[in-house]
Amino acid sequence: MNFQPYTREAVADLLRGHDITPTHQRIEIAFVLFEKREHLCADQIFALVNARHAETSKATVYNTLKLFLDKRLVRELIVDPSKVFYDPNTTPHHHFYDVDSGELTDIPADSVRVEGLPALPPGVVAEGVDVIVRTRRAS
Amino acid sequence: MNFQPYTREAVADLLRGHDITPTHQRIEIAFVLFEKREHLCADQIFALVNARHAETSKATVYNTLKLFLDKRLVRELIVDPSKVFYDPNTTPHHHFYDVDSGELTDIPADSVRVEGLPALPPGVVAEGVDVIVRTRRAS
DNA sequence: CCGGTGAGTTAGACAAAGTCCAATTCTTGT
DNA sequence: ACAAGAATTGGACTTTGTCTAACTCACCGG
Ligand SMILES: [Mn+2]
Ligand SMILES: [Mn+2]
Ligand SMILES: [Zn+2]
Ligand SMILES: [Zn+2]
Numbered sequence: 334m335n336f337q338p339y340t341r342e343a344v345a346d347l348l349r350g351h352d353i354t355p356t357h358q359r360i361e362i363a364f365v366l367f368e369k370r371e372h373l374c375a376d377q378i379f380a381l382v383n384a385r386h387a388e389t390s391k392a393t394v395y396n397t398l399k400l401f402l403d404k405r406l407v408r409e410l411i412v413d414p415s416k417v418f419y420d421p422n423t424t425p426h427h428h429f430y431d432v433d434s435g436e437l438t439d440i441p442a443d444s445v446r447v448e449g450l451p452a453l454p455p456g457v458v459a460e461g462v463d464v465i466v467r468t469r470r471a472s
Numbered sequence: 473m474n475f476q477p478y479t480r481e482a483v484a485d486l487l488r489g490h491d492i493t494p495t496h497q498r499i500e501i502a503f504v505l506f507e508k509r510e511h512l513c514a515d516q517i518f519a520l521v522n523a524r525h526a527e528t529s530k531a532t533v534y535n536t537l538k539l540f541l542d543k544r545l546v547r548e549l550i551v552d553p554s555k556v557f558y559d560p561n562t563t564p565h566h567h568f569y570d571v572d573s574g575e576l577t578d579i580p581a582d583s584v585r586v587e588g589l590p591a592l593p594p595g596v597v598a599e600g601v602d603v604i605v606r607t608r609r610a611s
Numbered sequence: 612c613c614g615g616t617g618a619g620t621t622a623g624a625c626a627a628a629g630t631c632c633a634a635t636t637c638t639t640g641t
Numbered sequence: 642a643c644a645a646g647a648a649t650t651g652g653a654c655t656t657t658g659t660c661t662a663a664c665t666c667a668c669c670g671g
Contacts, residue, residue, distance in 0.1 A: 409553070411550055411551055411552070411553050412550055413550070414548070414550050414556045417553045429592075429593075431596065432599060438593075440589065440590060444588040444589075444590060445586065445587070445588045445589060446585075446586070446587045446588050447584065447585070447586050447587075447603060448584070448585045448586075448587065449583040449584045449585050450579065450583075450584060450603075450605060451579060451580075451583060453568075453605075453607060454568075454577075454607075456609060456610055457570065457607045457608070457609060457610060458607065458608060458609075458610045458611070459605055459606070459607055460571060460606040460607060460608050461605075461606045462603065462604070462605050462606075463602075463603070463604045463605075463606065464586060464589075464601065464602070464603050465601070465602045465604070466589060466592075466598055466600075466601050466602075467598070467599040467600045467601075467602065468592060468593075468596045468597065468598055468599060469596070469597060469599050470595060470596060470597075471595055471596060471597045472597070
């Protein structure tokens, strides 16, 4: 599911494929995320979706992002202390995070190897391994 | 500076070593962090410092944590979408993060190798590499 | 001592991100 | 077309963190 759905119908199909009933609001939100393929936070999505005409409430943006997360249509990035970013790329990959600008850049997973991690405590299972390289402008 | 300062005087010395004027409030906050050596968030620190007698305001807790961060006495962990954790261990290491319980556990850095990271964009320098293994209770 | 100066602390107002709820509006199946 | 459940909504609310102007305290020179 790493394609670029250009039309609303393609987005609706993508949603159905993830067991999400495609409503007008959900289609617009998914369209914004998959059109840009950028790391966006809730209020950017809210602004983009409502740029032309007011169509979607704040509550629905948050409800929908939580649903997308649950259905594995997007993934959550916790790197900024004040807001969550949503990543339309759910394939394993890592990130550069520029602490000055707040900019997030993808690092493809295939080149990176993380070795020597200790065994997990019993009764616990790994959900994912995130590598975040914090960067800043050279002194 | 990975020792356990048991006395207020030892904490004061630790602060002076980091160019921090040791005030009563700063000593109490550092004492709580270095006594427990746990990952604590601001309001836990606020509660612990004020457990016996009210001694320190919310503003001072936040001011002080920012100062400690700046002076590299503690490090910040961005892992929970709703609050920042402060880590008294500033030596390089990584973390397990249990998404169910919110619990953070250290992973010593020496065993872990991260290989194959791409070169940094020009004009940018790495500040650190964080590896976070998200875990949850087995199905 | 004592008064001045600057650093540190404080209460409380404020801001931003996110949650919750009851009322309303869609969607879907029949 | 209709009923029933699902989704959406405005707005109140909560939580985390920031800001500011007043106050306090430690320290120093006289
Ligand atoms: Mn808390
Ligand atoms: Mn917040
Ligand atoms: Zn990404
Ligand atoms: Zn740690």
